[in-house]
Amino acid sequence: MATWHDGPATLAIGPLAVPLEIAASYRARTRGLLGRDGIRGALLLTPAGSVHTFRMRFAIDVAYLDRRLRVLAVVTMAPGRLGLPRPRSRHVLEAEAGAMAGWGLVAGTAVEVDVPGRLTRG
Numbered sequence: 001m002a003t004w005h006d007g008p009a010t011l012a013i014g015p016l017a018v019p020l021e022i023a024a025s026y027r028a029r030t031r032g033l034l035g036r037d038g039i040r041g042a043l044l045l046t047p048a049g050s051v052h053t054f055r056m057r058f059a060i061d062v063a064y065l066d067r068r069l070r071v072l073a074v075v076t077m078a079p080g081r082l083g084l085p086r087p088r089s090r091h092v093l094e095a096e097a098g099a100m101a102g103w104g105l106v107a108g109t110a111v112e113v114d115v116p117g118r119l120t121r122g
Contacts, residue, residue: 004022004024004046005022005024005025005115006022006023006024006025006028007021007022007115008020008021008022008116009021009022009044009113009114009115009116010113010114011041011042011044011093011111011112011113011114012111012112012113012114013103013104013105013109013111014104016103016104017114018041018042018095018103019040019041019042020041020042020043020044020113021039021041021042021043021044022043022044022046022113022115023043023044023045023046024046029045029046029048032045032051032094033056033060033094034055034056035057036057037057037058038058038096039094039095039096041095042093042094042095042099043093043094043095044091044092044093044094044113045091045092045093045094046090046091046092047090047091048089048090048091048092049064049085049086049089049090049092050082050083050084050085050086050089050092051077051083051092051094052081052082052083053077053078053079053080053081053082053083054079054080054081054082055079056079056080057079058079058096058097059076059077059078059079059096059097060076060077060094060095060096060097061074061075061076061077061094061095061096061097061098061099061100061101061105062074062075062076062077062083062092062093062094063092063093063094063100063105064086064089064091064092064093065089065090065091065092065093065111066088066089066090066091067088067090068110069091069110069111069112069113070108070109070110070111071105071106071107071108071109071110071111072086072088072089072107073086073107074100074105074106074107076097076098093105093111
């Protein structure tokens with residue numbers, strides 16, 4: 001099992017490489033996308049099983065990932081919403097609304113996280 005740390009990485013969805021920020025510490029997960037007007041790429045919250053969009057400035061796509069980095073579900077959330085916890089979810093991927101459809105990210109897709117110096121597969 002991977003040990004996660006805050007910082008930059010790359011999300012691999014098949015041949016597509018997406019800029020990724022990892023939020024593994026309590027502080028980074030709590031802050032998430034709050035106070036931002038958008039995000040280039042995606043944010044991985046780990047560990048996480050649910051999210052909210054209270055005080056968010058924009059709608060987001062949310063992908064719930066299992067421990068093997070396989071997508072369990074993808075939903076779009078408007079600001080001011082509370083997402084329900086997803087059984088088996090270990091990580092949550094967030095991006096601007098519409099981004100995940102553009103990447104072809106759907107339930108069942110397996111992703112990889114490339115942290116400088118290390119590749120993490122499910």
